[in-house]
Amino acid sequence: MMNAKSLYVGATHRLRQGAAAVGVLDAWDRRAQESRGWRWSRSLLAVYDFEDLVALDVPWWTFAASDRIDALLRRRHDARVFEWGSGASTVWLAKRAGSVVAVEHDESWAQMVDAALPANAQVQFVSPQAITTQAHPVRSGKSGFAGLDFTEYVAQIDVVGGPFDVIVIDGRAREACLPRALDHLAPGGVIVFDNVDRARYRDAIDAQGSRIQVTWTRGLTPCLPYPTRTALITHAGS
Numbered sequence: 554m555m556n557a558k559s560l561y562v563g564a565t566h567r568l569r570q571g572a573a574a575v576g577v578l579d580a581w582d583r584r585a586q587e588s589r590g591w592r593w594s595r596s597l598l599a600v601y602d603f604e605d606l607v608a609l610d611v612p613w614w615t616f617a618a619s620d621r622i623d624a625l626l627r628r629r630h631d632a633r634v635f636e637w638g639s640g641a642s643t644v645w646l647a648k649r650a651g652s653v654v655a656v657e658h659d660e661s662w663a664q665m666v667d668a669a670l671p672a673n674a675q676v677q678f679v680s681p682q683a684i685t686t687q688a689h690p691v692r693s694g695k696s697g698f699a700g701l702d703f704t705e706y707v708a709q710i711d712v713v714g715g716p717f718d719v720i721v722i723d724g725r726a727r728e729a730c731l732p733r734a735l736d737h738l739a740p741g742g743v744i745v746f747d748n749v750d751r752a753r754y755r756d757a758i759d760a761q762g763s764r765i766q767v768t769w770t771r772g773l774t775p776c777l778p779y780p781t782r783t784a785l786i787t788h789a790g791s
Contacts, residue, residue: 562600569598569605585609589616589773596775603641606775607669612642613723614747617770618783619645622719625743626650635710635717635737638724639666639676647674650719656709658725677713679706681725693725694753703729710737723747728757735765735788744786754784764789 572578584591592609593616599605612619626632631651636643639655643666646653653674657663660678667676681701684690690702703726710720710730715737722730722744734744749755749769758767768785 565598565600566602569602572598582608593773593775597778600776603665603669606641607644609641609775610645610648611775612645613640613775614642614745614783615770615772615774615781617772618745618747618785621768621770621785622646622743622745623649625719629718632718633716633739634719634721635713635715635734636721636723637706637710637727637730638721639663640723642721642723643674643676644669646719646721647671650674654713655721656706656724658703658706677709679709681706691726691729694728695725698725707733710734715739716742718742719745721745721747727754731757731761731786735761735786738788740788741791742787746784746786749782749784758784758786761786766791 569578572581581595585595592611596609596611599609606613626649634646634650634653636653636655639657643653643655647670651673655676656679657676658679658681663676663678681703682705684700684702691704691707693701693703707726707729710733716739717737718739719742720734720738722734731746738744746754746758749758766787766789769782770785771782772780774781
């Protein structure tokens, strides 16, 4: 049986096909370049469509969050960026930053995204391992990943090495990524922690206590017909 998400995605893709068939999509694409409202409405037809989102030039965060990161990267033309999780945001960041490294747990997705990137960006595939006898595995709370250890995936930021001006937490095992990100965040840098409507992510942020400062952005988000939240995190006092 199809769940609500699958039904929604299928319906938007059929609507996109219909809009293209009757000649509406090209005009919609042009309007999407002229205003945020049109870009958001057009993005509703691009849910889980990597190429479509790349063409719209939007990361899948709240528009308020992407505005703030865009402003930061305009000030720091040689900014270094690290991402857990890759996608249209990786392409968007590569257009604006000096360098981008994303880590991805899904090999086929990593290859597809990496092929779309310019020379200043790359996706590194780090596969989760089956949990065996390790005393403290790093787990993902997302359904379907039980029994997998994301220790190496989370630790890839240590391998690449900071500091980073922007760090995006939008992949697996996000709760474990946050303290690691703080260790590699440059002075004045920002961590983008997406989907913080989820209680386990808010708990992970709260656990950092007074060492951080959080800006909670809420509002229009590409691909979604309802508002969501993306947190922007800095070192306290930044």
